Amino acid sequence: MGNPVQSSAPPAESLTVRDNRTGKIYTIPITNNTVPATAFKAMAAPRKPGEREENETDKGLRVADKGFLNTAVIQSTITYIDGEAGVLRYRGYPIEQLALHSSHLETAYLLLYGQLPTRDQFRLFEKEVMHHSAVHADAETFFRSFRYDAHPMAMLTSAFAYLGSYYSEANPSLQGQTLYTRSTKAALENMDKQIYRIIGKATTLAAMAYRVRQGRDFVIPPPGLSYTSQFLYLMDHMGQEDYKPSPVLAKALDVLFLLHADHELNASCTTVLQTGSSLVDPYSAVAAGCASLYGPLHGGANEAVIRMLISIGKPENVPAFLDAVKRREKVLSGFGHRVYKTSDPRSFIIRRTADEVFKVAGKDELLETAMALHDAAIKDDFFVSRRLAPNVDFWSGLIYRAMGFPLDFFPVLFAVPRVVGWLAHWRQMMMQQGGVKIWRPRQVYVGAGKRDYVPVEQREAVRGLKVEPAAIPHSGISKRTELADYKGKSKL
Ligand SMILES: CC(C)(COP(=O)(O)OP(=O)(O)OC[C@H]1O[C@@H](n2cnc3c(N)ncnc32)[C@H](O)[C@@H]1OP(=O)(O)O)[C@@H](O)C(=O)NCCC(=O)NCCS
The missing domain is CATH 1.10.580.10 (Citrate Synthase, domain 1)
Structure with a gap:
């Protein structure tokens, strides 16, 4: 895990990271050419004035990896792929x-x-x-x-x-x-x-x-x-x-x-x-x-x-x-x-x-x-x-x-x-x-900040395809049913 501040030279198999927000230096171990993402969680900084609380800056740095492009989630001995060389091996x-x-x-x-x-x-x-x-x-x-x-x-x-x-x-x-x-x-x-x-x-x-x-x-x-x-x-x-x-x-x-x-x-x-x-x-x-x-x-x-x-x-x-x-x-x-x-x-x-x-x-x-x-x-x-x-x-x-x-x-x-x-x-x-840990990734929340519930009579409609459910034609209902009377006069 990351340790702030160094006195002696860091080990060769490590990464030195300076957090320019705080000036703190962290040493993160490298094992099997891998750094633990949780080490970055130790890198907290004070929230800037006016900064969204949802950024959680004071709770440690998050690692973003949309689509798992460079995130190792398990140690495995099963299959090895070298995509550059076109190599595929099962158990070696x-x-x-x-x-x-x-x-x-x-x-x-x-x-x-x-x-x-x-x-x-x-x-x-x-x-x-x-x-x-x-x-x-x-x-x-x-x-x-x-x-x-x-x-x-x-x-x-x-x-x-x-x-x-x-x-x-x-x-x-x-x-x-x-x-x-x-x-x-x-x-x-x-x-x-x-x-x-x-x-x-x-x-x-x-x-x-x-x-x-x-x-x-x-x-x-x-x-x-x-x-x-x-x-x-x-x-x-x-x-x-x-x-x-x-x-x-x-x-x-x-x-x-x-x-x-x-x-x-x-x-x-x-x-x-x-x-x-x-x-x-x-x-x-x-x-x-x-x-x-x-x-x-x-x-x-x-x-x-x-x-x-x-x-x-x-x-x-x-x-x-x-x-x-x-x-x-x-x-x-x-x-x-x-x-x-x-x-x-x-x-x-x-x-x-x-x-x-x-x-x-x-x-x-x-x-x-x-x-x-x-x-x-x-x-x-x-x-x-x-x-x-x-x-x-x-x-x-x-x-x-x-x-x-x-x-x-x-x-x-x-x-x-x-x-x-x-x-x-x-x-x-x-x-x-060490047993199984439930896989629970993190997100970067960019949605609305805290807001208070508005009673329905005070709301203004927000319009647009992406923000309201679409009105769709009902394919199961035939023209004949649409034209039929139901309970007196009302259409379906
Ligand atoms: C397999 C696949 C999903 C990998 O996606 P990926 O790793 O996210 O690769 P990217 O989408 O980043 O592709 C890189 C570039 O090549 C293009 N590209 C990738 N696959 C392509 C394809 N099959 N036809 C046309 N363009 C393609 C992308 O548009 C992108 O171009 P850009 O850099 O100009 O934007 C993708 O190559 C694909 O859709 N292939 C066709 C479906 C398929 O055969 N799947 C079976 C995989 S075994």
């Missing part, structure tokens, strides 16, 4: 090696428990996850309660929260708030059980969301298939005898799952941790992560890429589209990343996986437009100067399309494997030294 292992040699479930073990499993360890883990793939028969009623055209992410997000309602033994609100933080053998076993359940059932819930949309009956998870093969079976099996999903598609999906399993503190993972920091059950935290992933700046980008390619139509239209991007009328979906300032390392692996899928499923008709767009954008100064390179979503949507998945199912194909990363980070946070 380069993503390229894992994509080549590992599988999604083996990588899940690695992310969750820190080590690659031995054969026996993996066998047990796989058995537990697959054992937990079946859901209660009542889940059928839950899924059937959605409208025929419900977005599958709306179903999946709700389904995780719904799932939690079955397991009172997993709920800290019922079992005591230290259920996951006490790190005893029983607590760890209980935590693992929920992890097996959530990973095991994620594919089943996703497949149920898929089948509702297709008007199909549900399928009980069959034994003896790999994680992604079973997922394909759960979506596609229609009663055919000895039905086995294509091993090429199952393998491609497995590679895509592995690549999407974790990406350190992205928006959805941060949401899971933020939600989990209140010590809520992991089902609720995962549902919150799902909601975050659904947004077009995150897990919705692969869907946005396809919609963009459809709107471009053919390679000849690429230059006009890029001009519109430069005029800020459009966004080049699938390009740019908060962390990567060069090509996303996963995008190279995905290109190779795409070729394998196209060999059996046929080339997607949008591929040529995608190639033309990619090739033009990576040479264009607008994108080069802003270091906007293709990200994982640029190609993944084309593979999902070639596999025949509907557009709005793409975020589901991202969320299912990402459950692994969310749980790895959640587990790590629950087990961290």
